[in-house]
Structures are given as C-alpha cells and as structure tokens.
Amino acid sequence: MDRLKALGRIMPRVVAAAAAGALLGFAFEPHDHPWLTIVAVPLLLAALNGISMKAGFLVGAGFGIAYYAVLVPWLSVIGGDAAIALAILEGLFYAVFGLFATQVLKLRLWALWIPCLWVATEFATASVPFGGFPWGRLAWAFSDESLGRLAAYVGIPGLSFLVAFVGVLLYAVLRRGTTLRLRAVALVAGLAIVFGSALIHLSIEGDGQTVRAAMVQGNVPGKGLEFLGRARTVTRNHLQATLDLQKRVEAGTELKPDLVIWPENSTDIDPYKDAETRADIETAVKAVGVPILVGAVTEGPGENERQTTGIVWDPATGPGQRYAKRHPVPFGEYIPFRDQLLPYIKRLEMIGAQTVPGVGPGVMPIRGVTYGDVICFELAYDNVIHDVVKGGAQVLIVQTNNATYGGTGQPEQQFAITRMRAIETGRTVLIASTSGISGVIRPDGSVEHKSAQFVPDVYVATVPVQNGQTLAMTLGGWPEWILTGLGLLGLVLAVVARRRQRVDEDPQNPPAATPSREKVPV
Template identity: 35%
Template sequence: MAREGLGGNEPADRDTRDLPLRPDTDPISDEAESERDDEPSAVHAEPEPGKPDHPDAVPVHRLAALTRRALEGLGAAAIARLPAVRAALVPRLPRMALAFAAGLLLFTSFPAVNWWWAAVVAAALLAWVLTHPATTAAGGLGYGFLFGLAFYVPLLPWISSLVGAVPWLALATMCALFPGLFGLCAVIVRRLPGWPLWFGVLWAAQEWLKSVFPFGGFPWGSVAFGQAQGPFLPLVQLGGVALLSTAIMLVGFSATAIALEIAKWWQTGRERGGDDAKPPAVVLPGVCICLVLFAAVIVWPQVRHSGAGAGGEPTVTVAVVQGNAPRLGLEFNAQRRAVLDNHVRETLRLAEDVRAGAAPQPQFVIWPENSSDIDPLINADAAEQVARAVAAIGVPVVVGTILDVAGRGQESSAYTNTVIVWNPVTGPADRHDKEIVQPFGEYLPMPWLFKHLSGYADRAGHMVPGKSSGVVHVAGVPVGVSTCWEVIFDRAPRKAVRNGAQLLAVPSNNATFNQTMSEQQLAFAKVRAVEHDRYVVVAGTTGISAVIAPDGAELVRTDFFQPAYLDIQVRLKTKLTPATRWAPILQWVLVVAAGAVILVGIRQNGWFPRPIRLRSRPRGEAEDAGAPPGETPPDEGGDHTSPDGGDDDTPPDEGGRPDFGRHRGAT
C-alpha cells in the first residue's frame, strides 16, 4: 500500500533520500552518528542449522505464530458474540423445544411404539410454533427442519446397520428438508382465513414432493404409515395415503386453531370485562375435525365387513416360506447358496407336514425376494434345487431371484430383481421384474460423485428397472407383486390391482437390516391391504413374514430371524375401492391447491413486486429535477417503512413487523 511522506515541502532532501546508507548509518542526527561510530560494532555469529534462529526454521515459527493468532482471534470473536447468540436463542428456545418434541411424538406413532394418537398431538404442537406471531418465514423453515430431524433420525437408524452412521444421518437430514419447506410455506399462508385447512393441504404437497424427489423419491415416513393400528386407518380406502395423512394432520392443526381462538377470546373477555368479547372463530376448525371423524365412522363398518369376508368370494390356500439367512448384514450376498438351501429345506419340511396331515395342501407357495440369489435360468445347480423343492410340494412356487439381463452367465453390468413363477412340470413361467429399484442399494445414482464421497458406494448393486404389469398368474390366480421397496410407493400396488390382481404379495429381503425395519415395512403392507381391499402376503427371507386381512389385521406372522412357514386360507377380492380408482386425482388436486394457496399467501403478504408509477412532468421541466418542494427524495432520509407498515429494526423471528403472520383465527 502506498504511503505518503510526512514532510510537505522539502526538495533539498529529495536528492539524498534514495541514496544507499551504510549499515551503521541512521539518518537521525549527527550526534547519534558520531556516538555510534565511537562504539565497536557488534559481531553476530551465524546461527547453526537446526537451531531456532536458522533461516530454514523461520517459516515454521511464523506459521505457528500466525495459526496461534488466528485461533486467538476466532476465540475472541466467538466470545464477543456470545451475548448476541444468547439473546437470539433464548426467545426461540420454547418454540425450538416444542418443534423437537413434536417430531419425536410423530416418530412414536410408527412401529414399534405405535402410538397412533401421537401424530395428532405432533401436528397440534407444530401448528402452534408456526402460527406464533414471532415466527417469521425463515423461522418456519428452521422449526420445520428441526421437527423433521427429530422425526427422521430415530425413524431410520436401521440404515446405520448397513452402511454406518454417516449415510443414516445424511438421509435423515435430506428428509428433514421437506418439513422445513412445509414450515416456510405455512408461515406464508397462516394469515389466510381457514389456515388449518391450508396447512393440511401443504403437508400433503410436501409428502408428495418427497415421494418423487430426489432419485425417485423416498415415501418412507408418510404420516399415514403410522396409522396402521389407529381408528383413522379406514380413511385410506377413500383417498389413499395422501388423504389419510392430510386428515391426521388436519385434526391436529384444527385443534390448535380452536385452542388459540379460545385463549384469545378468554384474554379479550378479561380485558373488556367479559360482556362485549367477540365469540371465538371455531366453526371452520370444528367442522374439519367433525368431517374427519364422520368419514372414519362411515367407512369403518365396510372395512370391518371386508375383513370378515363375504360368502360368495372364492378362497385359496397359500403358503409362505421363510428360509432365513445364516447371519444378518451386508454379507448376505456372500451367503447366496446357503440362503437358497435354507428355503429349499423349509419347503421340503412343509411338504412333509402336508403329507402327514399336519398342514393343509396349499395351491401355491411364495418365497421371499432374493431367496435364490443365484440366477436359476443360467445356473443348472440353482435350477435343480428350485425344481427339487417345487416337485416335493407339487404346486407352483413364486421364487425371488436375480436374473442376468444379458443371460450370458458371466459377470454382467446389469441385472433385474425378478419374481418368477416355477411350475412343477413346465418350470419357469410368469415373472415380475422390479420396476422401482432402490438407489444406493440396488443401484448407485450419480456414480461420478458418490464414489468419491463414501466407501460404501461400491457396494451398491447394478440393478435396472424392469417393465411388467405388476401381476403374475399362479395356479390360475392373478397375484399382484410389489417387491420389498415398491410397497411404499402408491403406484406399485395400485397398478397391480388395476390390472386385475385379486391378491397382493410383498416378497422382501430384510437380511441386511434389523427387526425395526421389518416392523415398519409390515405396517406399510397393512395400509395397502385396507387401501385396496385385498389380502396381502408378506414373505421375508429373515422375517417378518405375515398374512394380512383387508381390514389391516394380522392373521398369522412369523418371528424375526428364524426359519418358518405359514399356511393359511385367504379370499380372493375383485372390488375396486375409491382409493384405487381416484387417489391419484385427489393427490394432484391437493398439490395444485397447495401451489395456489402459496401464491395467494405471497400476495396477501405483499411480497409480489409492485409496478412503479412514473409521475408525469410538465413540458419543459428537466428530467433530473429534484423532488417537489416539501417532499423528501427516496433514500435521502424520511420515513422508510416496509410495505406492511412494520418496523424492520427488530431481529428476525423476534416479533418484527407484528402484523405480518399474526394469527387471526379461523373463520
């Protein structure tokens, strides 16, 4: 940086300033120079290498000093900001605590806790946080994200048993972004009349977005899947998972609206003496709660009757074989032959019990996903073992296997996750290739990126999505197949039922996870059974295997991580429910409504840019003329207020612009 001289007008010195000085010369004074000349010059010994004063060691010491100074500066800055951080956090702590508690409560509505009512309480607490006058749009994003973390982190720990804690926490964080987006949008629309209804619509929209993005979506954690044992479950037969999730959250949001209105009415009545207080606006939230309860009561008898069955419905006896795996974990793929042998052995035991009269003769048998992880179409030994089991039981067996797309019998870069029907005489017949493959498990998206981020990326498979109707015909029965991961997506079981499936099968491989994951997946199957009015057969390599009635009741089930088989009679159903017919349309109506209400909320809050109206000038007036007398030009003083008339001096999320977003009750 250039520096100016201290002297102003000294031309005589200009000729001598640039001359080189002797090492012992100091241009201070003549006396100083004479005194210095009389003194003997000091002799400095050259520092030895390795000593601290050696030139090679100077950069190291300088670096250490700079690092120490930087750390001291950062520490001092952090300490200096502590009062500001404390002042920012303390007013928000109650809302942060409630958002966190709400997320934990929503988690407890899922297996293995199964407190279905906790979802309603969670929605009520979250609504209170988002309608608080001090919660800004940024605050809504933060509180929603905190709510999502408290929900998804304890919901998905079974992922850590496969790939460790980092991918588990990364997935939970990604999922938490969607409740955060909901919180942001909820603050935008909370001033609109009937905000509990709009909150419910927004929640349905964020669940839809999470089910399609990113990498095909991750619907795991939809509120509806936590209602497998709750009284609101019959609602899923009317409008699918989207309607059930919206209804549960709407009840909680409406309860908060009623509580806020009553509290405001009580406070206003006390201030005014209780005579002229305006009645609380509880009609709309009360109607919302009543409609949800009424719809559940109306549908419940029909669902219960469907579970009991009708006399004219045909019946079949189906068996489920759970062969088990030698051990859990990623080593499952190295146990392929052992897993196949286990399922053959358990099928032979079933055949012996049938011949002994200890078990009824099934019309067909269902094996789990990956029960033969060796391609039986190109591996003669695997085909021989499957044929041996099929011949022993004497009926078709639905086998879960992995097929080489190229069919060369060598290492291929593409496989399909396939369920194939194996007949006793003719061998392989109908097949279902899994259409919705699991990212990071069955295939690796964006390998050019994720291979450098995690050492587990190379363990992902090379599965490709297949194409099928979702239905295989087994012993003349159209069976809809949703292989493991597919059951959480609305479109997979719906497609099978629309294509004529009279029974649903969910072959799954949970050997790489734990019992918590199996319990959650079983709950999803219960929701699908009620949604489509079908019996659902769940077959797992290590469990939990079960047969579920159309009312969501478990008829039989196995324990986790043990070899077993199930043998039971079920009814074939042909009726299509309203959810099977119309749920996709309802889903899109909710999404479009959410987009529309967000636009209305933005306009209500004055966030749209306003057109600038230019003042017409008299002819001849200069264009750069100043403001008229008596007016203050913009940006040069005067009153600068926000479009809402609020004060921007208050920090965000601490009540700035008190009229923005203030709860005014439902109408």
C-alpha cells in the same frame, strides 16, 4: 450482533419443533403411539405462528430432522453417516414447509391450506430425489386404528390429509385469538372425524372364490459366511422348508397349497445361469407339484447389472412369468452417480452390480387367480400398488428381505405399511420374508398371521379372491394431485397477500391519492 440476538430468540421455537418432530417419530412402529401425530402437528404450528419465513425454515428443519432421526434409526445399520444424511435430507422438505407455513397461517382459510400443504410436502418426499422416500407419511401410523379405515375411501394421501387436519383442528381449539364459535366448530369437526371412523366396517369377504397359498420363511444363516456359501444356504433353507411342508401335506396334517411363495432374495444367485441353484428350485417345485414364486437376483440386462425379480416357476414348464422390482433402493441396490462417487466412497463397492429397475407392474395370472407382486420397499410407492390393482390383481403378494434390518424396528414399520395397503386396496396381502416378518393380512388390515423374526416359518392360508375396487383405488392418484394443488394454491395466496402487505407498509410507496370528485371545467 442483531443476527445473534434474533437467532437466540428463535432457538426456543426450534427446540420445541424438534421435540414435536421426535414425538411424531414415536407415533410409528416399533413405538406405535399413533395419536402423537395429533399432538405433534399443533406443536409445530404453534412454533411456526407469528415468525418470519427465514425463522420458519429453521423451525421446520428442526422438526423434520428430529422426526426422521427417530423414525429411521435402523438406517444406521448401513452407517451412522447414512442415517444422519437421510434425516437432514428429509428434514429439508419440512424446512420448506415451515418457511411457507408461516405465511399460510395468516390466511383466513389456513385450517384448510395447512393440511393440503402437508400432503404436498409428503408428495415431494415420495418423489425426489432418486424416486423419493415415502416412509414418513402420517397415514402409516394408523394401521391399527379405526381412523386408518378411511384409507379405503380416500387413499393414503387422503388419510394423511385427514390426520394433519385433525391436528390442525386441535391447534385451532388451542390457538390464542380463536373465537369461541370457531373453537366449537373445530372441536366438533375433529371429534366427528375420529369417532365417525369407528363406525366404518370393512368387509373381509371376497367374491366367493378362494385360493390357498403357502408363505415360506426359510430364515438366513448367521453373519460371517462368504457370499456364495451364504446365498446357497438361504436357498437351501427355503428348499428344506418347502420339502417339510410337502411332508405335512402328504401326512394329512396340512392342506395342499395352490401356490408357494418364496421371499425376495431367496436366491441371490441367478437360477437361469447357475445349475445348482436351478436344481434346488426344481427339486422344491416338483416336490410340491404347484408353482413357486421365487425371489431371485438375476444378471443383466447389461454388463455389471442385475435385477431383483419374482419368477413363477411351474412344475411342468419351469420358469415363466417374471416381475422385476421397479423401485430399487438408492445406495442399497444401486449407486446414483456411480462413476463419480465410487473413487471417493469405497464402502459403496459392497453394493456390487447396479440393480436396474423393471418395466411394468407385477401382475401375474397363476392358475385362474391374478396376483399382484410387489417387492420389499416399493410397497410404499402409490404407483406400484395402484398399477397392480388396476391391472387386475385379486390378491397382493409382498416378497421381502429385511434380514439386514432385523431387530431394528424397520420390519415392523414395513408390516404396518403393508397393513395400510390391504385397507386401501381391499385385498388380502400375503407376505414372504427371508427372516421375518412374514404373514397374512386381511382386506380390513387385520392380521391373520405374523411370524417372528430370524426363525423358520411356513404358513398356509386360504384367502378370498377380490375383484371389486375400493373407492380409493377408483380415485387413484387424484386425491393426492388435488390436495397438493390446493396446498400450492394456498401457498400462492399467501405469497400474494405478503406482497400486498409489503406494498401497503412501504413508506416510499404511499397509496395513490383518491381521485377528486370535483367537476373539471370544459
């Protein structure tokens, strides 16, 4: 009965936290209300303040599950159970955050430790399980706001820290018991971060050299075709769009590109082994007379294995440089514990062969310019982006296939993430998608071109080549490691303080008697 009463007392806080989580979900595309982040964070902290660790776990879980339910409903395209499972899994990370935040809030420097603990939570979600799912980072919401420009200096983890910190400062202003002086300091600091970011100017100029690239969005056929027919149609759509581009070049209505980019899965049939697919690609390459970066699914390296790749196909030498996707999607491109799960979940058979991750970054020197190739979801992983920039990439390329999620909001979220990567790296990003969204993003995150979905689209852009590195790229992963370490330090301090308090309050362990100052006779 006592437990039921305790649960009844905590449920209003769980509901409030769930409402805060839902608000946070609406901060992101396709809803795009980024400043809800600054509202959601203090609402969560208010729900966590003054409760036990067990209650904090429930409150945090309510927040996290509601957050991801609103953020990634597009996963229900795969299955409603998949969307629910992901929301619960990711919600548990915020349950752990809530459990520890109840104690961290009692520390004197809680306003520092809490946003660090938030970064540590995002680091965990981006790492485990199965390589993590870094889709819910606060930074992604600010691709269209001046605050997002700070990513060029502090990186994505640093920006998430600052967003959480501003939310914490708002909570400090509103928190009962906060002194007038602390409220004033918090208010000034928050306004300084928000309005100070508006003074930042990010250059879109390169180092004097430019390159011209064509992004080809051939579009995909409607549902209902059998596999080979559908796959061949996608390839031929891109072939035809490329041939049409060359006609415009010959007519003088379009400038000749230096490179043509086809998206991920522009062929799902291995061009090394299928003569018809190879012929289609070579027809396109010979027509335009420049290399085409082809997105292909190739067989191997082992039996019943495959890789999602980008292949540089040269008009003179044929297929050359090749990048294999390093972060394939679990339960989308491969099945963890395949032998154990397949007998019980027959739907997983639709995935087909296991996608094997590639080794090494997608750094591709092509005709005097070094490109960094990134494939679809893996652009959300910091190490993939950092590796190509450190490898010398002067322009970034994202090959993607969002056809499964068209019209669900997922393509818009991925496009926003891509914009943040342009800001963070100071590089132009060229995006080629099978069905949208394709486009060109300038180094300051502004959009030069953005295609519609499920229509053919070919865009030729002349973009700057960049050799310098932003401060964020120079710092690399250090901000995340430092902030995560500080978050864990705050956690340790909170645990130590909790144990000391328990000892002081335990009636069975009275404080030791004060030693007598009387002189002991010899």
